[in-house]
Amino acid sequence: MFLHYVDLSWRSFKRTPMVSALMVFAIAIGIGVTMTSLSIYHMMTKDPIPNKSERLHHVQLQTMDDGEGYWSKDDVPFQVTYQDAINLQNGNFPYLRSAMYKAGFSVHLNSAQFKPFVQEVRLSSKDIFQMFDLQFIYGGTWTQQQQDDIAPVVVISKSINERLFKGVNSVGQSFYLDDIYVQVVGVIEDWHTPVKYYDPNNGSFNDPENIFMPFTMGAAYEITTAGNTNGWKHEPDNTFKELLASENLWWQFWVQLENAQEKEEFGQYLMSYMQQQQTLGRFNREQLTYNLFNVMELMDYRGVVKHDNQIMVALSFMFLAVCIANILSILLAKFLRRAPEVGVRRALGASKRQVFYQHLVEVTLLGLLGGVLGIILAQLGLWGVRASHGAYDALASMDVTMLFAAPAIAMVACIIAGLYPAWIVCKTAPAIYLKSQ
Amino acid sequence: MSELKPILNALRRSKVGAILLLLQIAITTAVVSNSAFIISEKMTYLNQATGFVEKDIFTFQMMHFGNDVNYMRQAELDESTLREIPGVIDAVIVNAVPLSGGGSSSTYRLQPTGQKSKGLNASIFEADSHFLNSVGVQLVEGRNFTDSEVVVSNDYAQYPTVGIITQALSEELFPDGDALGNTIYRGDNPVKIIGITDVMKGPWLKLDRRDWSVIVPFVMADKLTQFIVRTQPGERAQVMQQVEQHMLSSNRQRVVENIRGFEDLKAEYVSPDKLTMRMLMVMIVVLVLITALGIFGLTLFNINKRTKQIGTRRALGARKSDIVRYFLIENSVISTFGLVTGSVLAVLMAQQLMKHYSLAQLPLPFIITTAVSVLVISLLAVIGPAKRAANISPSIATRTI
Numbered sequence: 108m109f110l111h112y113v114d115l116s117w118r119s120f121k122r123t124p125m126v127s128a129l130m131v132f133a134i135a136i137g138i139g140v141t142m143t144s145l146s147i148y149h150m151m152t153k154d155p156i157p158n159k160s161e162r163l164h165h166v167q168l169q170t171m172d173d174g175e176g177y178w179s180k181d182d183v184p185f186q187v188t189y190q191d192a193i194n195l196q197n198g199n200f201p202y203l204r205s206a207m208y209k210a211g212f213s214v215h216l217n218s219a220q221f222k223p224f225v226q227e228v229r230l231s232s233k234d235i236f237q238m239f240d241l242q243f244i245y246g247g248t249w250t251q252q253q254q255d256d257i258a259p260v261v262v263i264s265k266s267i268n269e270r271l272f273k274g275v276n277s278v279g280q281s282f283y284l285d286d287i288y289v290q291v292v293g294v295i296e297d298w299h300t301p302v303k304y305y306d307p308n309n310g311s312f313n314d315p316e317n318i319f320m321p322f323t324m325g326a327a328y329e330i331t332t333a334g335n336t337n338g339w340k341h342e343p344d345n346t347f348k349e350l351l352a353s354e355n356l357w358w359q360f361w362v363q364l365e366n367a368q369e370k371e372e373f374g375q376y377l378m379s380y381m382q383q384q385q386t387l388g389r390f391n392r393e394q395l396t397y398n399l400f401n402v403m404e405l406m407d408y409r410g411v412v413k414h415d416n417q418i419m420v421a422l423s424f425m426f427l428a429v430c431i432a433n434i435l436s437i438l439l440a441k442f443l444r445r446a447p448e449v450g451v452r453r454a455l456g457a458s459k460r461q462v463f464y465q466h467l468v469e470v471t472l473l474g475l476l477g478g479v480l481g482i483i484l485a486q487l488g489l490w491g492v493r494a495s496h497g498a499y500d501a502l503a504s505m506d507v508t509m510l511f512a513a514p515a516i517a518m519v520a521c522i523i524a525g526l527y528p529a530w531i532v533c534k535t536a537p538a539i540y541l542k543s544q
Numbered sequence: 545m546s547e548l549k550p551i552l553n554a555l556r557r558s559k560v561g562a563i564l565l566l567l568q569i570a571i572t573t574a575v576v577s578n579s580a581f582i583i584s585e586k587m588t589y590l591n592q593a594t595g596f597v598e599k600d601i602f603t604f605q606m607m608h609f610g611n612d613v614n615y616m617r618q619a620e621l622d623e624s625t626l627r628e629i630p631g632v633i634d635a636v637i638v639n640a641v642p643l644s645g646g647g648s649s650s651t652y653r654l655q656p657t658g659q660k661s662k663g664l665n666a667s668i669f670e671a672d673s674h675f676l677n678s679v680g681v682q683l684v685e686g687r688n689f690t691d692s693e694v695v696v697s698n699d700y701a702q703y704p705t706v707g708i709i710t711q712a713l714s715e716e717l718f719p720d721g722d723a724l725g726n727t728i729y730r731g732d733n734p735v736k737i738i739g740i741t742d743v744m745k746g747p748w749l750k751l752d753r754r755d756w757s758v759i760v761p762f763v764m765a766d767k768l769t770q771f772i773v774r775t776q777p778g779e780r781a782q783v784m785q786q787v788e789q790h791m792l793s794s795n796r797q798r799v800v801e802n803i804r805g806f807e808d809l810k811a812e813y814v815s816p817d818k819l820t821m822r823m824l825m826v827m828i829v830v831l832v833l834i835t836a837l838g839i840f841g842l843t844l845f846n847i848n849k850r851t852k853q854i855g856t857r858r859a860l861g862a863r864k865s866d867i868v869r870y871f872l873i874e875n876s877v878i879s880t881f882g883l884v885t886g887s888v889l890a891v892l893m894a895q896q897l898m899k900h901y902s903l904a905q906l907p908l909p910f911i912i913t914t915a916v917s918v919l920v921i922s923l924l925a926v927i928g929p930a931k932r933a934a935n936i937s938p939s940i941a942t943r944t945i
Binding site for chain 2: 126129133136137140143144211212213215219223224225283285286341345413414415417418419422423425426428429430432433435436437439440441443444488491492495496497498499527
């Protein structure tokens with residue numbers, strides 16, 4: 108029966124090709140516009156690390172004295188101080204953790220043939236690779252021993268390995284970061300993430316770093332941050348030593364907590380840590396607070412999705428509504444004109460339900476056609492977006508979810524548009540139309 | 545107007561079609577007027593005057609490596625090398641580049657800390673006396689730094705106590721116009737105002753502080769240095785090509801990167817907004833088109849449905865112009881209701897946008913212009929089918945009944 112309805116739909120389509128094409132076109136345009144903005148929105152909001160986002164937690168401490176303000180919603184600073192980062196990194200708890208920040212270096216081989224280039228380097232603990240699911244191609248992370256001994260070792264990404272060592276297994280090879288002669292201990296796959304959720308402080312859509320080194324190098328080699336430093340206290344911070352001892356905020360801290368209980372325990376740990384710091388004269392405030400957000404909570408908190416994108420999604424759904432109203436009125440006219448034919452079918456024994464069902468099949472097919480055409484239009488739109496704004500390269504694309512969502516939304520839209528016309532036409536009393544013929 | 549009554553009667557009989565058309569027109573009006581407003585806001589933002597001759601200025605960064613560099617001496621050397629390149633008007637080392645989206649800022653107050661006073665967050669440019677000439681910005685009052693005022697040092701204890709501020713900042717802090725010679729404070733550090741510049745945008749075009757900047761005669765060269773270079777008109781491309789070679793010839797242990805024209809810096813900074821603007825433009829054009837097509841299609845269908853009636857009217861003596869007028873009036877009636885509904889919807893929508901996205905209030909002219917345009921487009925969409933209806937021969941009526 109279903110195939111018969113499909114056949115009937117096709118005949119109906121052929122009988123009024125112009126009008127049908129107009130409807131397909133209308134829904135395709137609607138889907139094209141909606142999917143263009145929705146795809147970008149989807150890429151911005153989707154879970155960047157689905158199998159771990161629940162467990163990875165970002166630590167924020169309210170270090171500022173009472174009366175000081177910050178520009179976050181809850182006045183808690185986005186980053187942590189060097190002291191807190193190091194104390195937590197060395198804290199006595201059994202969870203994977205990493206204090207981190209980024210720095211800028213000239214990468215070179217100290218030879219005239221090789222043209223130096225600038226790279227951002229992430230200073231982190233050895234846990235970062237396991238925590239953030241970074242896959243090793245060669246070698247592995249540095250050891251705890253190397254981390255504690257401030258060994259000049261690095262893990263590099265595949266693309267840096269291509270550039271420096273032509274893609275061969277470079278474990279054991281060395282190169283220069285400024286004047287630091289570093290040795291490669293591991294090569295990882297490039298870190299692809301549409302949203303730089305682990306450090307959105309300099310732009311949520313920046314590219315991840317390609318070189319990683321032990322955070323202990325930071326203090327030893329006086330490596331300054333290439334990210335933001337936020338200060339709130341008037342205190343000496345002209346030398347690197349003073350900076351390390353100051354309340355300046357320039358580190359990030361991540362910890363992996365497996366379940367609610369661990370989160371609870373870690374929260375208690377943070378509270379007692381802050382109380383202990385109070386005895387040392389820091390955290391001069393009545394109420395001690397901290398934020399311990401997982402990945403999705405942090406993305407929401409930091410407002411990764413821009414207002415413009417939210418407005419675009421809302422407007423494009425209104426656009427789709429106009430398209431639906433458009434199709435609805437055309438369908439109504441089209442179906443009513445077919446009432447005599449329906450009258451005959453009803454007289455020959457077709458039930459209301461069958462007539463209703465038949466017409467819904469027809470509009471669903473319209474939706475399917477429009478949805479497929481809409482995907483093509485959306486690809487065109489996304490291409491335009493990428494051409495217009497380079498930073499959205501990774502964002503302006505459709506993943507599998509969106510590819511399936513497009514025809515689904517189109518079909519639902521068409522069914523919404525078709526319900527009323529199909530209902531009207533199936534109510535047709537056969538007698539009237541039989542009489543008039 | 546005697547036609548109005550039969551038209552309303554006819555509409556009452558086919559309510560659904562009319563309501564759908566009304567809804568389309570309403571939503572279109574609401575979406576288009578709000579989008580047009582957002583577009584115009586974005587355009588003002590994108591086209592704001594920066595105060596620079598962007599096409600003649602470029603910037604680049606240099607990252608040093610190698611231990612044996614005296615950054616300070618190297619900086620002086622680099623500046624004079626740059627200034628001697630043919631075609632270069634002036635060049636300067638600076639802590640932050642205008643329009644780039646990166647820099648430093650601090651709050652400047654009328655009184656030192658401890659005393660309550662008016663304060664504003666302003667961008668800070670640290671450079672020597674060549675800064676103004678390098679960005680091509682004029683002083684409107686006061687004077688430039690003298691060489692003895694410029695501090696070249698790594699030691700913040702020697703931080704200068706004079707500064708030049710932008711006119712916008714002087715007007716905000718000193719509404720009485722007595723900024724020149726007065727002193728403002730960054731924490732406890734005083735800055736005596738010796739000059740006031742013309743319009744000059746800071747590093748962040750989006751933020752409140754875009755027009756509020758303080759220029760301080762302090763040069764601190766470090767591992768990473770940033771330069772601004774202004775060239776003779778038309779010579780920039782050539783200078784930009786040579787600059788890496790010139791810099792590396794005096795010292796190879798560094799990387800020259802991000803050689804960018806000022807207009808490119810601005811273009812990159814504003815590109816998300818430009819993108820939104822373009823998307824909105826495409827959307828309203830297509831939306832209006834779709835609505836027009838819908839009106840066109842619906843009128844065609846109605847005419848087909850009413851062929852007999854039109855024939856009868858014609859047979860009873862109605863002129864062609866009467867038929868055209870019938871459809872035009874019918875459409876105007878629906879459109880008017882749609883536009884009224886749409887205007888209300890537009891205002892409601894604007895309120896939501898204001899509430900959630902800190903947009904400015906939607907000005908009335910945007911709604912009115914949109915409403916009039918939608919009405920015109922809607923009438924244009926009807927004229928074609930209506931003329932076709934007028935051509936229906938009176939004989940149709942007699943033939944089929």
